[in-house]
Amino acid sequence: MALRGAMSAARGRWARSLSSALALGATDTIFAVSSGRAPCGVAVIRTSGPGSRGVLQSLTGTPELPPARVLTLRRIRDPRTAESLDRGLVVWFPGPRSFTGEDCAELHLHGGTAVVSAVLQALGSLPGLRPAERGEFTLRAFRRGKLDLTGAEGLRDLIGAETAAQRRQALRQAEGELGQLLQRWSRTLTQALAHLEAFIDFGEDEDVEEEVLSRVSVSVRELEREIRAQLRDGRRGERLRAGVRAVIAGPPNVGKSSLFNLLCQRPAAIVSPHAGTTRDVLEVPLDIGGFPLVLSDTAGLRHTTDPVERQGVTRARARLAQADLVLAVLDVTAVAPAALAEALATLEVPPGVPCVVVLNKADLIRGSPSVPRGSPSVPSCPQGPPGVPTALLSCKTGQGLQELLELLEKQLEQLCGDPLLGSPSLTQSRHSRHLRACAAALARFSCGDTGDIGDTGDTGDTGDIGDTRGIRNTGHIGDIGDIGDTGDIGDTGDIGDTRDTGDTRNIGDTGDTGDIGDIGDIGDTGDIGDTRDTRGIRNIGVTGDTGGIRDIGDTSDTRDIGDTRNTSDTGGTRAIRDTGDTRNIGDTGGTRAIGDTRNIGDTRDIGDTGATRPIRDIGDTGATRDIGASGVTRPIRDIGDTRNIGDTGGTRPTRDIGASGVTRPIRDIGATRDIGDTSATRPIRDIGDTRNIGDTGATRDIGATGVTRPIRDIGDTRDIGDTGDTRDIGATGVTRPIRDVALAAEQLRLARRELGRITGHVGAEDVLEIIFRDFCVGK
């Protein structure tokens, strides 16, 4: 009540005080309780604005201000009645050295409800003062340039931080580290832009040499590399800020909900001995080793006829598809050690998502005769599948919980990164969105021959991406949100997460696409004209609900398709390899010549495959089951001897490759020793001048080869080390000249603007200042 009174009083005053503020030519002064809600030990009331001086004077009843930025004990009085309201500490922060940059005052009072409301009322009675609006202190600080947008975001995150790692990350950002990084980039760009402008405006007959151009190119390429590296952080910062989404998954009745309750230390989920007890997804935020975790308990995964349970399973699947981390729970007594991998596979964990296997009901093993009582580690305990961290646990006794927590912490560390190490994290999706746009503009600068932009033309609405046409030979596209209508995409490397691809029409020739990340909800992809030349699409992550893809011409060499659901009507597909979990492939029409299909994880429910034309050369199809009504399956022949090539280690590969049948011509690779894992060596073709590849065992070293033709021709570079390197190959090789400098400068402008959008820093660029500082120009 008192508060409301103060407020209305303040509003009235505010209106009246306008005239006086007008005369002063000044802004109004705001006040607010900045500590927690009363009653509490100490309450802090802050003011900001030109009236702060008057606040201190009238509330302490003396014209003498306390020394700046020093706590001083004063009696607080109501200026109207001179009644003593409290005795407390006051601080005077004269601007601009204050949080908001304006004059500020703080009153540290006893935190009683009556004290606080009396002081607020007193403040509201002063002319020119009004209660602050939500966030207004920060807003004023932003407006005064005391912090940029990222700093303000960091501050909010710091206030909202719930775990130690979140706090560290937020503090770094609030202190302006991200802002400084972005500003440094922005300065680099301005410098490059200025030099380019000098070359344009003065180049010809005024002493600006051509080499300026190559210097600018180098610095822009370096900047692009740096930004791409930042973007490759795998959403660590965002994950740490929002919490890692961990999902408990497993067959029914293995103790998932027990684990859930154990981890959140309370009976949050109903537990019963009946399989299928859990239907809905339960969610609890946890702090594990300082990292935030949002843990979900899900229904047991099984085929069921119960409609409610089936719904639960669907929800569990959906949750699994979005998981950052999966806790796969298995009943240690129900799974034979050798069958662990298979049991894990049935859970259909999305590929690429880290997984911790929890073997529950360890107490039952201990009771079994084969295990000696009291043995701390169970010798017969099956190790999980290679490379998958596994913990043995008894939810009942709590045995193994500590080890599990340590395991989880390790995983979380990897997922979130150390917020204190390396460059400051990108904590908001808008950061990476603008940064990607920035990098894309820089890529267009670096692609040099801007004439090529032309050759893809024909784009209608490019939506958020804005510039997909003419993406030729682009390395690493990061996360893409909201692709509108996309025209022709040229050669694309590493596409990150793509969300909400709208209507994609006429994807003409998609050239080499590598490592497409998670793709969610591709809307209606009508008529992907003829993607015959889609070479080497690798590692498509989780593709959810691909609408109606019609007429996918001929996607040769599509590998590692993650979890594709509801793909209907696919035309001819060749060489699908490592298809993770493919479910519900509807009507595949004429699937012909599935070239070298290997390691198709768990393919089931291939519904109606209609007329499957000869499927040839299926390599190792892994666990293929339930190819239900496959209609007329014509002879499958020539399953090459490709199976064991997978791990040929490092010797005599040439012959073995020969045996694989499907290996396309590998030409001119100097020394073919030590090719390593040749199972994945798919078409290496047209590596132009590969003389110098030399020792391909260390395929990463390809990065160092001098003369390499554009990436495009390397074909499928997946297993030649990190594809990150391939971009650099292109760069160190033949640099094509920039033909239209004006267009190139425009790209730098666009890139700079995107950086400005992240920090909220805008303002006129003073390119001319730099030009006249750095060059002797003029006639």
Added chain:
Amino acid sequence: PGHRRAGSEGGAAAAPRYEVVVIGGGHAGTEAAAAAARGGACTLLLTHKIGTIGEMSCNPSFGGIGKGHLMREVDALDGLCGRVCDRSGVHYKVLNRCKGPAVWGLRAQIDRGLYKENMQKEILNTPLLTVREASVEDLLLTEPEPGCPGKCQVTGVVLGDGSTVRAGSVILTTGTFLRGMIHIGLEMHPAGRLGDQPAIGLAHTLEKLGFAVGRLKTGTPPRLAKDTIDFSGLEERAPDNPPVPFSFLSQAVWIKPEDQLSCYLTRTNLKAQQIIRDNLHLNNHVRETTRGPRYCPSLESKVLRFPDREHQVWLEPEGLESNIIYPQGMSMTLPPELQEQVIKSVPGLEKAKMLQPGYGVQYDYLDPRQLTASLESRLVQRLFFAGQINGTTGYEEAAAQGVIAGINACLRVQGKPPFTVSRTEGYVGVLIDDLTTLGTSEPYRMFTSRVEFRMSLRPDNADARLTHRGFEEAGCVSQQRYEQAVKMRAALADGIATLKSLQFSISKWSQLLPEAPISSGRRSPVSAFDILQYQDINMEILARAIPEPLGKLAEWRELAERLKIEAAYEWCVVNQQQEMEEVRHYEALQLPDDLDYFAIDASLSAEVREKLDSNRPQTIGAVSRIPGITPAAIVNLLRFVKTNHRKTEKLKVVPKSGEYFPEKMYSGKATSQRQTSAEFSEEETRFLKTPL
């Protein structure tokens, strides 16, 4: 009725009356007078000497990067300098040929004598335009028109002989003549140009009226005798073949490439540096603090700022018959005998004879922030300023202002709304906006980097941007030029439509154009317009492959070139559209003329208030370009104006949500009393997301 031609006025009884009086016959004055007359105003041009009309006081060249753009725009408004240059040049060359058509710089070495002759012919034969030799000593003033800013209005001028001429509007284009002072070494004497008297009386008048006046300096190099220079060891630059004319009306320039003259490049060495360093005490001009042009630096300042290196010197011919060479890059103010020493230290010039020493000029200029976008002064109604007096340097900058001032002086008399060019429409718009909102502390030169929408504002399309407006709104464009522009616009639209409608598969294109590196693989049909974007494709090649219907398009050479450029920049231009609309939006957000920035209740620092008050921006767009004005200040001002002047309907709300601003960021626990969230207004958001 009542309009008198030259010589017909006389008796002191009735002072002659003109609708527009232009003072000064330089590059701004000639364009202003001609534009006013083309617009239908009975116009008088007053100059000291008719013989110096069209004088090129400094370098013997026109155009260049950015400057060539301005000339194309002057020409698009039917101005004179482009046409005259096409009849007077001796060496035509397009700069930046290999850096993209958006930044091509049309340039030519001009024969001084020919230029003057051709310009005088144009001026003396312009209908409605009278020319008179007289000096102007004072202005006739009267009470201001009510309802408009300004403390008085001009009604005429007082001449040197004490007689008066009455005028509807007056344009001042006095260049460097306002209290002009020439410096050579330690000597100085009053002059506007070597051998010409400065204007003192007018300077007093302006000062009395309360105009803020500043001082600038510039300089010009010595002149050399061509027959004493040894060109043999120097780098020669030949003109273009074929030469590209400046004017949209010219099919070709007057002179054949083989008859044109070359320029030569030489460089100064450390000897020159030594001479300059040793004699700084003899060089008043350089030592003084008056701001000189960074863009037009003297050799002295180049040597001092960038020591120990060579500096370019271009040896440029002054005319076909002339024995004078203009050594561009050697602007000096040393005493003449030392200038000779410096000259002789340069390769090729060892025996060169100095015909005239270089010198510096210091002169008054008017702070252009006292002008509106139509170049009318705020202080004195109907008084316009154009050219170097506004703080610019260069013939082209002067000419561009001249055209705009001439048009507006004419429109003012006719009672029509002013003709202004937006930053989104032309270089001249950027030039005038920069001057009138930011002012300048050094001679202002046009650069392409000053222009936000360089991709759209190109030399090739100046007619499409300005000729229609010039004809329809300003009436300063001839019927013939207008029809030509209309025809070209239609042909471009047709051509683009035709090219876009021609669609084939890539393989078909590869067959059609075997010589072109069209990347294979794309299966969806590709239009001829797309194909035209390829660097190596032009209309000629396309027409060879598809004679029908492209043959006709390719035959029209100018059209073919423009189609090619349109294709190459289509992407960028489309991309800039939204940004251009934003700028137009902010340019449309007018600020009240009478705003008292020291009194208004907006959260603005004293410093910002001072800047706003001294710049008097006319639009929010202009505010955003004042250096030192923070985005926050813009937003606060915007808010203030919006709430206080909503009735005026000047500020329209554009429906667009600010997706770039994380609106929830202020959900911290700073306060709990009020739930009104402190979100940014949408204008604010737009400022945040668009660095201007």
